Amino acid sequence: xxxxxxxxxxxxxxxxxxxxxxxxxxxxxxxxxxxxxxxxxxxxxxxxxxxxxxxxxxxxxxxxxxxxxxxxxxxx
Amino acid sequence: xxxxxxxxxxxxxxxxxxxxxxxxxxxxxxxxxxxxxxxxxxxxxxxxxxxxxxxxxxxxxxxxxxxxxxxxxxxxxxxxxxxxxxxxxxxxxxxxxxxxxxxxxxxxxxxxxxxxxxxxxxxxxxxxxxxxxxxxxxxxxxxxxxxxxxxxxxxxxxxxx
Numbered sequence: 001x002x003x004x005x006x007x008x009x010x011x012x013x014x015x016x017x018x019x020x021x022x023x024x025x026x027x028x029x030x031x032x033x034x035x036x037x038x039x040x041x042x043x044x045x046x047x048x049x050x051x052x053x054x055x056x057x058x059x060x061x062x063x064x065x066x067x068x069x070x071x072x073x074x075x076x
Numbered sequence: 077x078x079x080x081x082x083x084x085x086x087x088x089x090x091x092x093x094x095x096x097x098x099x100x101x102x103x104x105x106x107x108x109x110x111x112x113x114x115x116x117x118x119x120x121x122x123x124x125x126x127x128x129x130x131x132x133x134x135x136x137x138x139x140x141x142x143x144x145x146x147x148x149x150x151x152x153x154x155x156x157x158x159x160x161x162x163x164x165x166x167x168x169x170x171x172x173x174x175x176x177x178x179x180x181x182x183x184x185x186x187x188x189x190x191x192x193x194x195x196x197x198x199x200x201x202x203x204x205x206x207x208x209x210x211x212x213x214x215x216x217x218x219x220x221x222x223x224x225x226x227x228x229x230x231x232x233x234x235x236x237x
Contacts, residue, residue, distance in 0.1 A: 024157075024164055033167040035078050044233025045171055 003071040010066060012041050014059045030054045079165050080172065081230045083138050088223030090134055094127045095216050102209070110205045120212055139166070174234055179226040183218035190214015 015021045023041070027034040031054060032047075039045035040055075047055070056063040101107060101119070108115030143162050150158050191214065194207040 024161060027164050027167075028160065032169045033172070034161070034164040035080065036169050036171045038078075039171065039233060042233075046235040048170055048236045051170060 005069045005071055007046050007067055007069045008043065009040060009068070011037070011055065014061070014066060018059055026055070026058060029058045078230050079142055081227045083135075084223050084226050084230070086134055086138065087131060088220055088227075090130050091127065091216070091219055091223070094123060094130065095220075098123050110203045113204050113208065116205050116208055120208075142166075170236070171234070174236060175226055175229040178229060178234065179222045182225045183222040186218030186221050187214050190217070 011026070015023070015026060023037045024034050027037045030037070030051060032051060036045060036047075040047060052063055052067055056066045059066060098120075108119065142165060146161050146165065147158050150161055153161075190211055193214065194211040197207045197210050198204070
């Protein structure tokens with residue numbers, strides 16, 4: 001059975017370095033609600049591939065710089 | 077607690093109040109006779125109509141309260157920014173759809189279980205009105221469970237896939 005992956009993100013840090021972009025602005029540009037961005041940053045939501053690519057496009061960085069994943073075993 | 081959670085809780089509580097009102101009526105002295113299916117069906121339709129109207133009113137009032145709450149909280153921002161914040165709060169994106177999908181799954185299980193229970197009631201010789209109430213009760217419980225599961229996922233979080 002495949003190992004469970006834990007996906008984290010650097011959205012808050014990227015927002016800060018993107019001229020202190022607000023969550024609202026990121027939400028509008030990524031086509032999501034502000035609550036979803038809040039949930040993403042709090043680690044309470046894992047986005048779809050499409051949304052992940054949209055967020056990466058907003059910051060102009062590869063998707064791997066926005067999202068990271070590791071297995072549950074590595075985390076423990 | 078998020079706007080969606082509060083809205084769901086309010087809708088669910090309204091549903092519980094309506095169910096309680098129906099139970100009080102059904103157990104009262106003015107309720108139809110057990111074998112009078114037509115009267116029971118009419119009463120249920122009336123309560124469903126009241127429930128639908130109550131839900132619409134709650135949604136409208138909630139949108140108004142949300143807009144006022146955001147406008148007051150963000151009063152240091154200009155009107156256009158406040159409008160953007162309000163619009164963003166009301167967007168239904170993939171997260172809302174996933175949570176809706178998972179919570180409706182629970183609702184379907186409740187309804188399916190209720191349907192089987194209604195069939196069992198009929199097969200075991202109970203009155204037709206009992207089967208009707210078991211089935212409608214399953215819909216009501218399913219709706220409440222959907223709300224609870226929905227709030228759970230909004231607060232605890234959900235994975236995509």
